Amino acid sequence: MTRPDVAPPRCRNCAEILAPPGHVCAKCGTAQQLVHMAPPQPLVVLGAQKSVGVAVVLSLVWFGAGQLYVGRRVGLAIGLIVWDLIIAFFNFTLVGAIIGIPLWLITAPFAAWLAASDAKAYNEDLMRR
Numbered sequence: 283m284t285r286p287d288v289a290p291p292r293c294r295n296c297a298e299i300l301a302p303p304g305h306v307c308a309k310c311g312t313a314q315q316l317v318h319m320a321p322p323q324p325l326v327v328l329g330a331q332k333s334v335g336v337a338v339v340l341s342l343v344w345f346g347a348g349q350l351y352v353g354r355r356v357g358l359a360i361g362l363i364v365w366d367l368i369i370a371f372f373n374f375t376l377v378g379a380i381i382g383i384p385l386w387l388i389t390a391p392f393a394a395w396l397a398a399s400d401a402k403a404y405n406e407d408l409m410r411r
């Protein structure tokens with residue numbers, strides 16, 4: 283976003299730029315009426331919410347990636363990542379895939395559900411702030 287340019291405060295008598303903004307003009311000595319500007323308000327950042335869809339898709343690409351995207355339960359994410367590494371190790375060979383593919387299929391819905399609930403919980407926390 284662009285912030286509208288704020289004109290520098292000027293002396294109300296001689297229009298000298300008050301630098302630093304003070305009570306009294308350094309040039310003519312006129313006492314200034316201080317205008318207190320409101321401090322910049324924190325922006326409500328739209329899009330700060332985590333997409334449940336992205337979390338689920340990432341989880342299916344690699345278990346635990348959804349949690350890393352959401353930034354919750356990083357310990358669980360590391361566990362899932364290691365678990366996916368083990369599955370990938372099985373799937374490295376055709377015979378291993380007999381074990382690896384069922385392991386993946388069993389874990390996938392669980393990992394996707396975890397990522398979706400983490401994304402939802404994250405968004406709910408965001409609303410509560």
Ligand SMILES: [Zn+2]
Nearest residue numbers: 293296307310
């Ligand atoms: Zn002045």
